[in-house]
Amino acid sequence: MKFIFFLIYSPFVYSESHTFTTLYTEINGQTIAGIPEFSSVTTLDGRQIDFYDSEIKKLIPRQDWMKEFASGDRFKEYTEIREQVQQIYKINIHFLMQQFNHSHGVHTYQRMYGCDWDDQTGASEGFDQYGYDGEDYVALDVKELRYITPVPQGFITTVKWNNDRAQLEFLRQYYQHECVDRLKQFLTLRKVDLERRAPEVSLLQKDFSSPVECHVTGFYPAAVTITWLRNEEEHYEDVDFGDLLPNMDGTFQKTVTLTVFPDEWRNNQYVCVVEHEGNTIQKILREDEIKSNNRPAKASMRFCV
Numbered sequence: 001m002k003f004i005f006f007l008i009y010s011p012f013v014y015s016e017s018h019t020f021t022t023l024y025t026e027i028n029g030q031t032i033a034g035i036p037e038f039s040s041v042t043t044l045d046g047r048q049i050d051f052y053d054s055e056i057k058k059l060i061p062r063q064d065w066m067k068e069f070a071s072g073d074r075f076k077e078y079t080e081i082r083e084q085v086q087q088i089y090k091i092n093i094h095f096l097m098q099q100f101n102h103s104h105g106v107h108t109y110q111r112m113y114g115c116d117w118d119d120q121t122g123a124s125e126g127f128d129q130y131g132y133d134g135e136d137y138v139a140l141d142v143k144e145l146r147y148i149t150p151v152p153q154g155f156i157t158t159v160k161w162n163n164d165r166a167q168l169e170f171l172r173q174y175y176q177h178e179c180v181d182r183l184k185q186f187l188t189l190r191k192v193d194l195e196r197r198a199p200e201v202s203l204l205q206k207d208f209s210s211p212v213e214c215h216v217t218g219f220y221p222a223a224v225t226i227t228w229l230r231n232e233e234e235h236y237e238d239v240d241f242g243d244l245l246p247n248m249d250g251t252f253q254k255t256v257t258l259t260v261f262p263d264e265w266r267n268n269q270y271v272c273v274v275e276h277e278g279n280t281i282q283k284i285l286r287e288d289e290i291k292s293n294n295r296p297a298k299a300s301m302r303f304c305v
Contacts, residue, residue: 018045020183021114026089028097029106038086044186047250052082063249065193066186096132099153107133113140115179119187126175142175190250194220197251201274201281205292211240212260212285214272217253225275226256231268260285 022042027035036053043049048062050070059079061070069075093109096102113128128140138154138161140147145168147158161167199219205212216226222244228235235258242255260270270285283289 017116017118018183018187019114019116020044020179020186021112024085024089024111026086026093026109027106028093028109029104038089040082040085044183044190045250047248049186050078052079054086057083063190063193065189069186069189096137096153099156100132115175115183117180117183124176124180126171126179128171128175140171142171145172194250198279199224199274199276199281201272201283203272203283203285203290205290207292211257212270212290214256214258214274214283215253216255216274217247218251219253219276220251221277222252223276224252224254226254227273227275228256228258229269229271229273232271235270258285 020043022040025039027037036055038054040052040059041048041050049066050059050061052059059070059075059082061067061075089109093107096109097107108131110131111129112131113126115124115126117124126140126142128142129136130138132153136150138147138149138157147161149155149158197218197220199216202215202217203212204215214226214228216224224244226241228239238259240257240259242257244252244254247253256272258270258272264270265285272283272285274281274283
């Protein structure tokens, strides 16, 4: 598996399976401007929740719901761990350069570890992988509790680590219990924050002759009902239902588009009705409710109800 990357983004998938991952990256040699020598990124379901690097030397929460957790002692402990890992990796990368007969140049050493957990079945699985210059170096077989390597340069490391039974037992406990417990804790913090997210509803139109979009965003959980009414009756003709899409903060968005001709504007009333978590929001299709950057003001007056 190749996993050399420095900016992490993965689309949020609304499902019962959750993933908690930490990535450490050490770079040796002449680095690119703006990329630190050492960095650490933790993600929950593909979204950054904290960040640390050798330049800022602080663990920074990346989500609003992480800020409360960041004020506690456990967050300070996580910061200290990153500081220790930074020093260890500075040594380890030189060992790897020797193993691969690299005396100069820019090289990377990475570890990606964490766990998956299914909140429906309760099944969990840990993973722990090391890479050098973007290629697999050593990986922990969590089920068998032993390290394996696809390259001869990793043989010395696997023998040494497999003989450290105390560390292996520590990792067994971590992946069976602590990793999943952390994942659940962060899911709870996120859920409490997101449950306060009600939909924001806007009527959007590119210009006065374009279809009208009922754009609903910023809501959680994902279940939402969006309906266009024509004269107080449900209207499905010339209505296009867009896909449910994720936002960067873990909330969702969806758009339902209505194609309306000028005569329809003048003679009928259209309303976008959004139902979410027992609450209802209505937006009447009229001039003062529509947001548009390209629709001329004078022409748009023709469509006032």
